[in-house]
Structures are given as C-alpha cells and as structure tokens.
Amino acid sequence: MDETISLVLFSGTDDKLQSAAxxxxxxxxxxxxxxxxxxxxxLDAFRADRLKADHGLAPEAGTVGKAAMKAAAANGNAHxxxxxxxxxxxxxxxIQACSLSMDTLKLKAEDLDSLxxxxxxxxxxxxxxxxxxxxxI
Amino acid sequence: xxxxxxxxxxxASGLSxxxxxxxxxxxxxxxxSGELVEVVATDPxxxxxxxxxxxxxxxxxxxxxxxxxxxxxxxxxx
Numbered sequence: 001m002d003e004t005i006s007l008v009l010f011s012g013t014d015d016k017l018q019s020a021a022x023x024x025x026x027x028x029x030x031x032x033x034x035x036x037x038x039x040x041x042x043l044d045a046f047r048a049d050r051l052k053a054d055h056g057l058a059p060e061a062g063t064v065g066k067a068a069m070k071a072a073a074a075n076g077n078a079h080x081x082x083x084x085x086x087x088x089x090x091x092x093x094x095i096q097a098c099s100l101s102m103d104t105l106k107l108k109a110e111d112l113d114s115l116x117x118x119x120x121x122x123x124x125x126x127x128x129x130x131x132x133x134x135x136x137i
Numbered sequence: 138x139x140x141x142x143x144x145x146x147x148x149a150s151g152l153s154x155x156x157x158x159x160x161x162x163x164x165x166x167x168x169x170s171g172e173l174v175e176v177v178a179t180d181p182x183x184x185x186x187x188x189x190x191x192x193x194x195x196x197x198x199x200x201x202x203x204x205x206x207x208x209x210x211x212x213x214x215x
Contacts, residue, residue, distance in 0.1 A: 022154065025156075028162070083156070086156075090162050
C-alpha cells in the first residue's frame with residue numbers, strides 16, 4: 001500500500017477544515033506524504049483575505065456543538081490554517097487548488113493564501129495519489 | 138529517571154490532538170540520531186498516539202510515565 005494520503009477538501013466550514021488539518025498533521029508527523037486537492041467551498045476558505053474569517057460550522061453542529069467549538073477556540077486551540085502550516089513545515093504536504101473550482105469562483109493564484117502550492121486538474125490529482133487512499137471531506 | 142541525557146525538552150501541556158505529536162516530530166527533527174527528546178503533554182489521547190508514532194517512525198520510546206494528569210515521554214531519535 002502506498003503511504004501517501006490524499007485528501008479532497010470540498011466543505012469550507014471551520015469544523016471540517018479543522019478535521020482535515022488534524023488528519024494532515026497526523027500523517028505529516030508519521031512521515032507520510034499528504035496531497036490535498038481544494039474544491040469549491042474549501043478552496044474559497046483558502047482565499048488570502050478570508051483565511052481566518054468565520055467560515056461557520058456544518059449543519060449537524062447544532063447549538064451545543066457551536067458553543068463547544070467557540071469555547072475550544074477561546075481556549076487557544078490552534079486555528080486549522082495554523083495546524084496546516086505546521087504540518088507543511090514538518091512534512092511533505094502539497095496543497096493544490098482544483099482548476100475547475102478556480103474558474104467557477106473566478107479566482108486567480110494570487111488570491112489564495114501561501115499555503116496553496118499550485119493549481120491542478122483531477123487527472124494530476126489521481127496520478128499523484130498513486131495507489132494510496134483518497135479521503136473526501 | 139534523572140540520569141538520562143535529554144537533549145531537548147518539549148512542553149506540549151494544554152495542547153490538544155494533533156499538536157503534541159506535531160511538536161514531538163518537530164523536536165525530534167532538530168536533534169541528531171541517537172539523541173533524546175522529552176515531551177510533556179496533558180492530552181490523555183497522546184498516550185496511544187505516542188505509542189503508535191514511535192512504532193511507525195522507529196523513534197524508540199525510552200521512558201514514559203503518567204503522573205498528576207501529565208504524560209511524559211522520552212524518545213530516542215532513530
């Protein structure tokens with residue numbers, strides 16, 4: 001089994017991005033390469049001017065979940081983008097923007113945060129994923 | 138436990154998953170092969186994480202202890 005973990009990030013809410021950041025950081029700590037493809041709302045959340053804006057939570061969070069997330073943030077839990085950045089510094093983490101989503105959202109490469117390494121299409125993503133697992137969030 | 142030659146101490150107290158293991162990985166990369174890194178964490182989940190991480194990366198767990206809600210790990214870089 002290929003050790004590379006490939007993540008397709010679709011959702012742009014802070015909880016799902018946090019989940020993706022945790023998975024990325026864990027893999028990086030274990031020395032596994034991580035390939036990330038950003039689509040739609042996840043890509044939108046990686047815009048340089050709104051990386052740390054409030055991206056909301058998934059609908060299933062409910063009021064109790066929302067309060068818990070707010071308390072965690074106030075407690076100094078790292079923002080997902082900071083966890084991603086640490087993972088990138090530590091290991092082999094490559095973050096690519098989906099070219100179709102770039103077109104749809106009318107984004108240019110310079111609109112995105114420096115966490116994003118480039119723009120690619122789905123064929124490149126599959127080839128780079130190799131025989132490794134692909135996770136969709 | 139006082140006789141170990143610890144090269145680097147990493148305080149991951151108060152940090153939740155995955156930060157203790159991330160800080161440990163950063164720390165271990167900054168020392169030479171064979172040198173020791175001590176990590177202190179308060180996240181109970183770190184126990185299984187450090188076991189798995191040590192096994193998978195080959196950085197050996199020289200000592201670990203749990204006392205008063207503090208988890209201490211001493212790891213030797215592979």
